[in-house]
Amino acid sequence: MSTDTQPRKPWKLRLRDGFLSAGVWLVARLLRLQSPQFSAWVGSFWARAIGPFTPIHKAALKNLALAYPEKTEAERREIARGMWDNLGRMAGEFVHLDRIWQYNMWEPAKSRIETTGVSNFVAMRIDGKPALVFTAHLANWELPAIAAAAQGLDSAVLFRAPDNTFFADLLFGARSQVMGNLVAASHVAVFELAAVLDQGKHLGILVDQARKGGPIAQFFGQPCTTNPTIARLARLYECPVHGVRVIRLPEGRFRIHCTPALNLPRDAKGKIDVDGSMQMITSVVEDWVREHPEQWTWFYRRWRI
Template sequence: MSTEADDRPPFRLDHFLVNLAARGLIGLALALPYRWRVGFGGWLVRRVVGPLAGYRERARANLALIWPDRPEAERNAIADASLDNAGRTLIENYSTTAFQARAAATEPQGPGYAALIAARDEGRPVILVSGHFGNYEAARASLVARGFEIGGLYRNLRNRYFNAHYVRTMEAFGGPVFPQGRAGTAGFVRHLKTGGQLVLLFDQDVPTGAALPFLGRPARTALSAAELALRLKAELIPFFAIRQPGGLDFRVELDAPVPHGDPETMMRQVTAALEERVRAHPGQWFWIHRRWKGRARV
């Protein structure tokens, strides 16, 4: 007879030890006052984790690919800012109570906010789509504080020990969260069909995606957010949480809903909205991702 334990991946000492170290550092950061811990999280990823894990090298390579004409010193500064933002984002997401309190004080802006309110009041579904920029969870927390039931979709991490508490941090923001896969897809479709709202992040490489231009280079992009919006007659609203000077607060912007059409055209518009923010605040996008992983080598 099979059991739940039988279905678990085999024990991996390296993953177990990495999780122990990560939990220790997160615990150390959480012992600090909020302002200090967020700064410490940024410093830790920028100065220690990023260089050791190869994230700084990857960010610099991506920047050299996209902006080869910019001075190297400028690209390096953007890479460091990106690592700092990633570290701040991680520890913010573990600081549930304090982070939610700050996010609750942030009033969303933009034409998409009125469209979101109207859809909720009329019982129509909404897909909020964004990229790994600023801290996207700040927008979800701000909206949850205003009575929205914002669901989330996540990709399970390879390290199952770290993944267990990582998922709990997302659940703590309120609103249901669903894992990628058949069961998760069924869950968030049901949530949308009842007039719920869902957050999707679209800016990671998808081998089966369409080659859409992103920052001047083709990037394999999933069309699923647009396809789902068309299938369920849902609003598709780009949103962004832009980190403000000082590094602790955010401006939450919701763009006007993307007009329904063919999925590729819709996702081109979503991509253009992200490009606009990345160009304005380049250090807030996660350059550490392999966004152009499937590009042709030149």
């Protein structure tokens, strides 16, 4: 007798997922034949055409109204259109993850990537210590993990797999070719993350989504929950915490910036304060988003309490 307790999806949903998977596979194969810039343009075109008519566009506008009450509705809609442009470009670039990294520090004009804060990255690579690195859903957020692997940083990445097995396999297959170790988010992931740090590796975590029951922080002047995993690991291992951001530039180029290690707040016993650290990290992400709001994913339920 089967011990599988997972409910089976209704046939209509399975049929929908099957057609969707087949369509994505075909589009990905066709885009793979094109250049990353052309694929990004195709993704942008369709995202800008379809995105504003979806329910998640309304969620994005609602969040923008919370974050930017001082802006006009027209200004917020313009940011949302920029969001769809960025998401479409990222989708088009995804099929080229193994080609998108073009970096030459000696001849920047020939590079797709430009970097700032390189000394902070080099320090991480040569100090012999584990480190925690946070980033956010900005521009093409796959690039920090690709950069770490390409530049020889022994690293692992925490990721959340989609429910659709086709998409989960597609994402894992593409990422595993160009990134370090991949750790799927689960109830046992914390043990894998601890093992990564025990081995002296560097761990990358996206920190800009809500976490039920997590510490409350202020984000754009509104309370939101945060995922305290990175702060708890920093408290446990006393390892440095850096931020890495990506900025999308014209003509298919990107800028990657690595911050110095944050001076995280501590409690009366001298241990890293988890709640205070999550506020500091959230404030850093807010500054990033404010600089390029059109490059962030505004439809997440970020202010869910």
